[in-house]
Amino acid sequence: MPPFAARFRHLIRLHAKREEGSGTAMALILLVACLALAAFAIDLQRVNSLDIQLQNVADNAANAAILARSTQTEAQAKTAAVTIAQANLPVASTGNVIVANDVEFGQWNAVSRTFSPVAGSTDAVRVTLRRTAANGNPIRMFLLQVAGISQMSMTRRAVMVGYDPDCLREGFVAQGMVDIQSNNTFKAGFCIHSNSVVKVSSGNSFEAGVKVSMPDASRVQMPNSGFASSPGLQAALSSNRYDIRILSRIQTIINGLRAGSNNFVPKYITNKSVISVSDTWFKNNTPVAGRIYDVNCSGAARMPSRSAAPCKRW
Structure with missing residues (x-):
């Protein structure tokens, strides 16, 4: 064998037995694994923060809707919920997370813990917020895109029951x-x-x-x-x-009824003019439907029974 070839083979054997470079390869593998874990942790933390934010905004919107519904129409209450939600999650940065149809009024069953939509109800409200691909505003991933995960969908709901x-x-x-x-x-x-x-x-x-x-x-x-x-x-x-929180509002309600305020007068009242009568008036007269009667009690207030006229206003 020529001297050059023999020397070359000798050098190959020497380098094959050396271990100085093995740590570099292992370090590169570990670096990739650490970066992947870091990417997962960073995006997971971000998703968790957005999840909390979306739920908090849903809670606030539902609270705004049920409060507004106590004195306003269903459409106005829905608008109040949408306004609150979009103020906290602007369309420009998060897309349209809510529309009026995402605000549903209905009834809450405390036993089965279920919500049933009922048009015109004032008992409870359910608000749904969406950041989904179908809605056009999914949550974009940053580092997890290298793993093929580019986005994530999230839907959060809140049910608020009126104190009634x-x-x-x-x-x-x-x-x-x-x-x-x-x-x-x-x-x-x-x-x-x-x-x-x-x-x-x-x-x-x-x-x-x-x-x-x-x-x-x-x-x-x-x-x-x-x-x-x-x-x-x-x-x-x-x-x-x-x-009984209504007690602190009784005089305000009475004043509102007397003034004919739409915030207090029920829809079934067809004539807002108040009729003032005494409690004994009801013994010989029949109230007219759709009117407001202001009853002046001549004696001590008492609970109504079949034999006594009610000493109260309605």
Whole structure:
């Protein structure tokens, strides 16, 4: 073998046995792995931040909608929600995350925890915010694009329930005692509530679906005959306490009704002129539908019964 060839083979054997360069190859492999993990962590943190932001804005929009719905039309309440959402997530930077149809009014079932859209409802609202490919505004990935992930879709919803317990919609509600006199029949859906105690005289009848509540239902006051003289009362009893926030607004509501304000006068009122009468007027007269009556109580205020005219305004 020529001397040059032999020397060349000898050098090849020497270099094949050396390990000085192996660390460089391993370092390059680890560097690529670390960069991939860093890319995943950075984009994941960004997505998590955007997720929180989207949910917070959905909550704020739903809150704005349910508050607006208490005094405004459904369309106006939807506009309020869209305005709040777009103020926090401008169209220029995040695309159009919400439109009016993404604001739905309806009813919330607390037992099944489900929302059912019902047009015209004031009970609850569901707001949906979207950053999706179908909506044209997905979340763009930065470093994860090297792994083939260029975008991510995200949808967040918020349901807001208005503070409107059954007893504040239909029935007798008081901070102090509610005293029910004899010979009344209470129909399904009616509620009698006191944040103190309810007193029930004999001879009252409570249909299924009536609620009689107080902080401690065991404290209900009855005659010696007990439940026997008030059919349905025992089944109607429940323990509840309400924050009756409407109390601080009563005078404002009365003033609004007297002034004929659209924020307070129901739609079924066809004539906003107020008719002032005494409580005894109802014994010989019948109220006209669609009118507002301002009742001046001649005696101490009392809860209405079949034999007494209600001493209140409506």
